[in-house]
Amino acid sequence: MPARRRLLAAAVTAAACLGTQALTATAAPAADEVVSRGVTIPAFYNPPATLPAANGTLVRSEPLPLALSLPSLHGPLPGTATRLMYKSTDSNGKPVAVTGAYIEPTARWKGDGPRPLVAVAPGTLGQGDQCAASMGLEHPLRFNGETVSVGYEDIAIYRLLAKGTAVVVTDYAGLGATDRLHTYVDRVDEAHAVLDAVRAARSVAGGSVTAGSPVGLYGYSQGGGATAAAAELQSSYAPDVTLSGTYSGAPPADLTSVTGAIDGSELAGALGWSLNGFLQSDPELKPIAEAHLNAAGKAALADLSTMCVGDALFGYGYTKSTEWTKDGRTLADIVAATPELKTFLDGQRIGRLKPSGPVRLATGTADNLVPHGQARDLAVDWCRKGADVTYKPVVLPNAGSALLNHFAPLLTDQGSAVDWLTDRLSGRPATSNCGSLPLRP
Numbered sequence: 001m002p003a004r005r006r007l008l009a010a011a012v013t014a015a016a017c018l019g020t021q022a023l024t025a026t027a028a029p030a031a032d033e034v035v036s037r038g039v040t041i042p043a044f045y046n047p048p049a050t051l052p053a054a055n056g057t058l059v060r061s062e063p064l065p066l067a068l069s070l071p072s073l074h075g076p077l078p079g080t081a082t083r084l085m086y087k088s089t090d091s092n093g094k095p096v097a098v099t100g101a102y103i104e105p106t107a108r109w110k111g112d113g114p115r116p117l118v119a120v121a122p123g124t125l126g127q128g129d130q131c132a133a134s135m136g137l138e139h140p141l142r143f144n145g146e147t148v149s150v151g152y153e154d155i156a157i158y159r160l161l162a163k164g165t166a167v168v169v170t171d172y173a174g175l176g177a178t179d180r181l182h183t184y185v186d187r188v189d190e191a192h193a194v195l196d197a198v199r200a201a202r203s204v205a206g207g208s209v210t211a212g213s214p215v216g217l218y219g220y221s222q223g224g225g226a227t228a229a230a231a232e233l234q235s236s237y238a239p240d241v242t243l244s245g246t247y248s249g250a251p252p253a254d255l256t257s258v259t260g261a262i263d264g265s266e267l268a269g270a271l272g273w274s275l276n277g278f279l280q281s282d283p284e285l286k287p288i289a290e291a292h293l294n295a296a297g298k299a300a301l302a303d304l305s306t307m308c309v310g311d312a313l314f315g316y317g318y319t320k321s322t323e324w325t326k327d328g329r330t331l332a333d334i335v336a337a338t339p340e341l342k343t344f345l346d347g348q349r350i351g352r353l354k355p356s357g358p359v360r361l362a363t364g365t366a367d368n369l370v371p372h373g374q375a376r377d378l379a380v381d382w383c384r385k386g387a388d389v390t391y392k393p394v395v396l397p398n399a400g401s402a403l404l405n406h407f408a409p410l411l412t413d414q415g416s417a418v419d420w421l422t423d424r425l426s427g428r429p430a431t432s433n434c435g436s437l438p439l440r441p
Contacts, residue, residue: 047097056199086200109164111426121219126308132176148310220249231355245424269312272304297324351381364409383434
């Protein structure tokens with residue numbers, strides 16, 4: 001059986017077997033460890049008091065055991081993983097420690113040129129440190145009675161590794177690293193974390209990527225917003241990182257639109273993660289939150305700050321934001337009536353800058369969680385700026401569930417997205433379809 005099929009088949013088996021492993025008890029935490037919903041966060045994730053000056057500098061690294069690792073004649077499949085902590089800069093210009101993982105693939109790169117690097121920006125995983133994607137590579141499924149965490153991004157990561165590309169995955173600012181709260185969907189924080197992950201990967205001991213390796217970005221949902229923002233900010237923030245291609249799936253480009261869509265949905269808990277992240281990024285918004293949130297809303301935000309996606313689905317699925325506000329208005333209504341909040345969300349808008357390199361933007365036509373319309377508008381905005389955009393509407397029937405409408409295109413389009421990205425990494429030119437995409441007047 002080819003290596004790629006063995007990897008995918010083993011992934012299914014491992015996911016089933018790891019459920020019992022996830023139920024085992026953990027040892028008492030050491031002094032430099034923290035516990036989040038019954039999960040001990042290793043001391044590795046506790047950042048030092050002082051960080052290096054240069055963005056992308058490795059702070060520390062250590063071997064990362066992969067939950068799925070198969071022996072082969074040429075080394076372990078899919079490869080050898082290293083846990084990372086590196087320095088980045090947040091949206092306020094302050095230094096921040098970001099964690100993640102680098103995987104050196106065993107598979108040979110069959111494309112043209114040197115082995116490329118793909119930076120994977122994870123989709124929504126939650127806000128608790130135990131939800132971090134790097135931990136998901138070691139523990140794809142956690143279920144201990146207090147938290148439910150699924151490392152679903154492992155599928156895309158393993159697909160890329162099977163192609164022979166090296167992969168670096170970021171945990172984003174504050175997700176994993178225990179010194180601050182994760183700034184969920186903050187476009188600048190996420191873009192910087194993605195670009196600095198590329199820089200960090202170049203200095204991993206034993207890695208084959210160099211400054212001359214082609215670089216691609218891959219992300220869906222929250223990750224799609226992160227890669228879209230990274231492509232926009234690359235020229236100003238990381239001119240040393242040349243992008244061969246960027247995949248942005250279902251990007252939340254217009255948070256005003258997304259906020260209204262997720263309110264009352266299965267993933268309503270993401271409203272809490274967004275608010276928590278906004279208050280971390282801009283503490284001056286705290287008096288506004290204090291004025292509008294009732295006791296239930298404040299308790300929900302505190303609770304959600306330690307939750308993963310599974311926890312939020314069980315604990316806050318279908319919750320309406322009217323339950324969290326003092327006057328019974330929705331959060332969208334409060335945003336619309338508050339200039340400071342409108343200004344903040346307007347500053348998070350993706351699509352005002354031309355992205356670097358070719359971009360493939362895919363969105364499900366039935367997606368009403370991260371609405372299809374606002375994602376398509378991003379493609380139009382980029383096309384109007386002269387960007388090289390391949391826009392892919394993923395046509396699927398309405399599943400009757402906002403969550404399924406959003407996640408079905410992730411799996412349906414994933415193979416095509418990986419193929420498109422690896423073609424760019426091989427040096428094959430992209431074919432923009434902006435000419436066939438009707439533009440707004």
